Amino acid sequence: MVDLPRRAVIRSARLAALPLGYAGRSAIGIGKRMGGKSAEAVLSDVQQRTAEQLFRTLGELKGGAMKFGQALSVLEAALPEEASAPYREHLTALQDNAPTMSTQDVRDAIEAGMGPDWRERIVWLDGAAAAAASIGQVHRARWHDGREVAVKVQYPGADEALLGDLRRISMVARGMSPVFPGLDLVPLISELQARAAEELDYALEAQAQEVFAEAFDGDPEIVVPHVVHAEHTVLVTEWMESEGSLARIIAEGTQAERDHYGELLVRFTFAGPARTGMLHADPHPGNFRTIPEPDGTPGRLGVLDFGAVARLPGGTFPPAIGRLLRAALEDDADLLLAGLREEGFVKDGMRVDARVLLDFLRPFVEPMREDRFRFTRAWMRDQFERLNDPRSPGFTLATKINLPPSYLLIHRTWLGGIGLLCQLEAEAPFRALLEESLPGFAPEEA
Structure with a gap:
């Protein structure tokens, strides 16, 4: 049988080493900066090395460590390719290879x-x-x-491994934050713990x-x-016969496959709540399987793993989401700010520039501005870097935005879906798909 106590010790040691590794690299970085290397170059080097250690460690573990890694994996598109590639390889291996259970x-x-x-x-x-x-x-x-x-x-x-790992990860979360500057890992971990x-x-x-x-x-x-x-x-x-998961399409798929399965991913994400009252809330590549047609052309999308679902009040997406996105799409910054205040995203008394807020939400709005939008890693990296640039007007806005608990899982799933589309480098009629299935978004509903 599996030696769980020994493995728990090993997991604890590996997870605990993550912030220590960052601290060591930061000290080295300070030395380099004193030696004449630019602050930007030092920061990039430290973040890249920290990402490699984090991704390798999470990729080699199961339990809560792998669950946390899967939640982060869809955001790897925001990182430089040289930093994210090692983790992607480990995660793919874990999805496809048999573990040690005899x-x-x-x-x-x-x-x-x-x-x-x-x-x-x-x-x-x-x-x-x-x-x-x-x-x-x-x-x-x-x-x-x-x-x-x-x-x-x-x-x-x-159960012990999952809950124990999530407790350990919560203790070292701040040491992992340099990998995703601007992303608060604490709510993500809290949500994983709550749904474990x-x-x-x-x-x-x-x-x-x-x-x-x-x-x-x-x-x-x-x-x-x-x-x-x-x-x-x-x-x-x-049993569902398939050719493989979206991880294969990400690694070696044709552009036709990427576009086809990317569009089906969006269709499923937004059609699911309308049909079931629930949102499939685990958008990572291993949960989606490709089922080609008999002639080999791209076919249906198979969906697995319903352990993480959001049971939506009212049986569908909150209509406010559609109305807010329509206001943003039509550049109505004042209406957007008023709606976000009403839903609790901006607390009463908090002073926020409506135009800066509109620009802050660009990652969610840009894909709707074109008839067909190409999601790419380069686009996501640009958005991430822009939001985390201290010189950007919206840099401090993140501290003023509140995410109501009822929207937490919806937000993570939406952001994760965008990350997965960027990994696929897929082109899709995003606006039209939202008009089909997202309540409140169609022009006649707004």
Whole structure:
């Protein structure tokens, strides 16, 4: 069996080393600056080296460390390629390669979850893992009625590892912040901690997945496997044959594939809440699978992992989001500021320049200004650098913006989706897709 106490010690040591590594590199950087190297060059060098250490460390771990790494992974497009590439390689390897859980450990875990008669229902089980995740791994199997199924099995002790890692990460979060200047990691970690119990309960995940599967049953563009059986630590779903995940498209896909699957990603993200009342809130490449047509051309998009979903009050996106985005698109800065105050994004009494605020929201508005917008890593890096430039009028605005708790997961999912589109370098009719599915955004609704 897996030696959990020993692994916990190893994880603690690796995570604790992250801020120490940054401190050491900062000291070296000060020395370089005193030796004549520019402050900008020193800062860039320190951030790059810190990113490499962070990404390698999170990529080599599972549990909460990998969960946190997945949440950050979609933002790697904001980093220079030389800094983000090492982490992307580690994450892809973890998504595609089997972990150390032995076949006997898997059988024991299934028996613990389903009972001693589990072999009467799962009549064949592939001993090799088909995929690995932060808290479990997936095996191909055959259900007693002949259906090919995917069996997701939670690692023994995954609850302790996940919660323990997130506690450790919260303690060293400030040491990681130089990797993403301007991004407050504390709310992200707090949200992951708050939702950890939900993600550990496969029965709860099954309920969400089946709602999505029924809503998209027969859809010509999106595939969600139906649930076959669920327990707290074991989830059995229909097997979905695919060519691979979006990680493959990011690494080697054609432009046609990038554009096609990028557009389907946007369609699913915004159509999901309208059909199900829930938002799939885990937008990283491993959760999306490509299903080409028989002739090899780009086909449907398969969606997996419904452990992290936002159950939206009112059953859809808040209409205020659409109205605020329409105001921003039409350059109505005063209406935008008034609406943000009303929703609690800008607190009463806080003085904010409406035009500066409009410019601050450019990353969310620019993709809507063209009939088709090309998301690129270069564009995202430009936006990130602009927002974190001390000379920028909007540099201090981030401290004046409040993110209401009801919008936290929506904001992270939206930002993560943009990051994933930039990794894909996809072109999509973003404005038209929002007009189709985002309440309050269409001109006649605004």
